[in-house]
Amino acid sequence: xxxxxxxxxxxxxxxxxxxxxxxxxxxxxxxxxxxxxxxxxxxxxxxxxxxxxxxxxxxxxxxxxxxxxxxxxxxxxxxxxxxxxxxxxxxxxxxxxxxxxxxxxxxxxxxxxxxxxxxxxxxxxxxxxxxxxxxxxxxxxxxxxxxxxxxxxxxxxxxxxxxxxxxxxxxxxxxxxxxxxxxxxxxxxxxxxxxxxxxxxxxxxxxxxxxxxxxxxxxxxxxxxxxxxxxxxxxxxxxxxxxxxxxxxxxxxxxxxxxxxxxxxxxxxxxxxxxxxxxxxxxxxxxxxxxxxxxxxxxxxxxxxxxxxxxxxxxxxx
Amino acid sequence: xxxxxxxxxxxxxxxxxxxxxxxxxxxxxxxxxxxxxxxxxxxxxxxxxxxxxxxxxxxxxxxxxxxxxxxxxxxxxxxxxxxxxxxxxxxxxxxxxxxxxxxxxxxxxxxxxxxxxxxxxxxxxxxxxxxxxxxxxxxxxxxxxxxxxxxxxxxxxxxxxxxxxxxxxxxxxxxxxxxxxxxxxxxxxxxxxxxxxxxxxxxxxxxxxxxxxxxxxxxxxxxxxxxxxxxxxxxxxxxxxxxxxxxxxxxxx
Numbered sequence: 024x025x026x027x028x029x030x031x032x033x034x035x036x037x038x039x040x041x042x043x044x045x046x047x048x049x050x051x052x053x054x055x056x057x058x059x060x061x062x063x064x065x066x067x068x069x070x071x072x073x074x075x076x077x078x079x080x081x082x083x084x085x086x087x088x089x090x091x092x093x094x095x096x097x098x099x100x101x102x103x104x105x106x107x108x109x110x111x112x113x114x115x116x117x118x119x120x121x122x123x124x125x126x127x128x129x130x131x132x133x134x135x136x137x138x139x140x141x142x143x144x145x146x147x148x149x150x151x152x153x154x155x156x157x158x159x160x161x162x163x164x165x166x167x168x169x170x171x172x173x174x175x176x177x178x179x180x181x182x183x184x185x186x187x188x189x190x191x192x193x194x195x196x197x198x199x200x201x202x203x204x205x206x207x208x209x210x211x212x213x214x215x216x217x218x219x220x221x222x223x224x225x226x227x228x229x230x231x232x233x234x235x236x237x238x239x240x241x242x243x244x245x246x247x248x249x250x251x252x253x254x255x256x257x258x259x260x261x262x263x264x265x266x267x268x269x270x271x272x273x274x275x276x277x278x279x280x281x282x283x284x285x286x287x288x289x290x291x292x293x294x295x296x297x298x299x300x301x302x303x304x305x306x307x308x309x310x311x312x313x314x315x316x317x318x319x320x321x322x323x324x325x326x327x328x329x330x331x332x333x334x335x336x337x338x339x340x341x
Numbered sequence: 342x343x344x345x346x347x348x349x350x351x352x353x354x355x356x357x358x359x360x361x362x363x364x365x366x367x368x369x370x371x372x373x374x375x376x377x378x379x380x381x382x383x384x385x386x387x388x389x390x391x392x393x394x395x396x397x398x399x400x401x402x403x404x405x406x407x408x409x410x411x412x413x414x415x416x417x418x419x420x421x422x423x424x425x426x427x428x429x430x431x432x433x434x435x436x437x438x439x440x441x442x443x444x445x446x447x448x449x450x451x452x453x454x455x456x457x458x459x460x461x462x463x464x465x466x467x468x469x470x471x472x473x474x475x476x477x478x479x480x481x482x483x484x485x486x487x488x489x490x491x492x493x494x495x496x497x498x499x500x501x502x503x504x505x506x507x508x509x510x511x512x513x514x515x516x517x518x519x520x521x522x523x524x525x526x527x528x529x530x531x532x533x534x535x536x537x538x539x540x541x542x543x544x545x546x547x548x549x550x551x552x553x554x555x556x557x558x559x560x561x562x563x564x565x566x567x568x569x570x571x572x573x574x575x576x577x578x579x580x581x582x583x584x585x586x587x588x589x590x591x592x593x594x
Contacts, residue, residue: 029448120432128449129422
């Protein structure tokens with residue numbers, strides 16, 4: 024245990040004193056501040072002369088002020104945070120010859136990988152928490168609206184999902200830094216996985232679904248439904264889609280399904296609009312629970328693979 | 342010179358097959374307390390692999406090893422706490438300074454803060470880095486890095502130290518300083534030292550006994566005298582270690 028503590032402390036200090044982290048953090052801060060500012064200004068304009076609607080505060084995170092909302096920004100950019108933090112954690116030490124020296128000290132081998140992962144997760148948590156707090160603070164000042172308990176709880180859940188999500192990408196990066204000896208290769212591999220999941224999967228899902236059900240169209244609704252089901256099943260293999268769907272439902276209480284309304288028939292739409300009140304946090308959580316569990320599971324699997332590969336690797340200085 | 346000789350390191354038929362190649366081939370030897378034992382052999386002969394097995398960093402394919410009576414395979418953590426290792430390509434965290442680096446290593450060894458601080462100060466002074474202690478290691482010369490490696494051993498105070506090519510790439514002055522420091526470790530700190538080197542002059546000067554490893558096999562071991570006698574049938578007085586080594590090397594390789 025004491026080895027884990029020492030490694031954890033050093034890694035945490037490394038993260039917070041590195042230029043890489045400072046640049047990354049200021050970049051995210053900058054973008055989030057811009058988003059929060061634009062959104063709160065537009066909300067303030069719209070709210071003039073009307074009674075305060077419910078859940079205004081959460082609009083800060085979900086409405087697309089200029090280009091994208093904060094939630095979308097994290098979904099897209101979050102993977103990069105994890106990848107940048109982790110892509111050279113193990114192979115840099117191997118190349119510089121520090122790994123074999125640490126391993127020659129009386130600590131368990133898994134203390135190294137556990138300490139590194141844990142320090143990364145804590146860094147990510149601090150990063151996310153501080154950014155969300157900054158946005159909340161800015162929103163308070165600019166909009167003059169105080170969030171309710173329900174809203175605060177939702178933001179908390181959102182933060183936890185985000186931390187798990189970025190930790191997953193940290194796990195991917197650590198895995199590549201164990202498998203590949205070269206720092207550049209592992210960085211590229213991480214980028215490839217990111218691009219694959221952010222662009223390729225949704226495109227591929229579309230193509231595959233069309234290939235399976237070619238006769239889908241407005242006049243063949245059954246086929247269309249089948250096509251959509253296939254497309255959705257494939258795109259759910261992407262952690263980015265998992266995360267986007269989960270967070271969108273958590274942060275937006277009026278969203279009652281993770282599906283888009285385009286795919287809902289007119290009568291279903293009518294019936295759901297009859298109950299157009301917002302969902303309680305409990306209900307929202309129930310909807311996204313499978314997503315959250317899946318996210319946690321893939322993070323755990325990714326870390327487990329890294330762990331096994333690392334424990335079995337031969338330690339050679341050259 | 343030693344009244345009761347106690348084996349600190351003991352191996353029996355230690356073998357390592359690495360990716361289908363025999364890196365270490367049935368090596369049997371002993372190192373006694375207080376000794377400086379030298380490993381000689383061409384590049385890739387298996388010296389480093391042998392050391393890694395004794396450290397518990399690599400598992401042997403066959404054979405038995407005991408370091409201070411402990412099995413490095415089954416009780417790797419215990420062995421690692423008792424020995425010091427200075428690898429060939431000494432890696433340091435370049436953005437730390439000497440004190441931070443030594444503190445980190447002391448922490449990994451679980452040394453209490455006050456003992457660590459005391460030993461670090463002493464160690465830096467012994468290796469002559471006390472004025473550079475606050476400099477980032479990235480700015481260190483090769484000689485300084487090697488000395489810092491020795492400082493680490495002084496802080497850890499292991500019973501046995503493995504030094505892999507400690508003078509590789511050092512200038513003559515730095516080499517001499519290094520030899521002095523190693524001598525100091527052996528005499529004043531009473532460490533048992535295993536030394537791997539191609540710099541035969543140093544091995545001849547420091548080591549009481551040596552083993553010659555060629556193609557994974559320990560082809561000869563003993564004092565200078567026994568090695569010379571075995572090959573030339575005369576006293577070592579007339580031959581340098583280099584001549585003896587070359588003779589073995591030409592016959593085996």
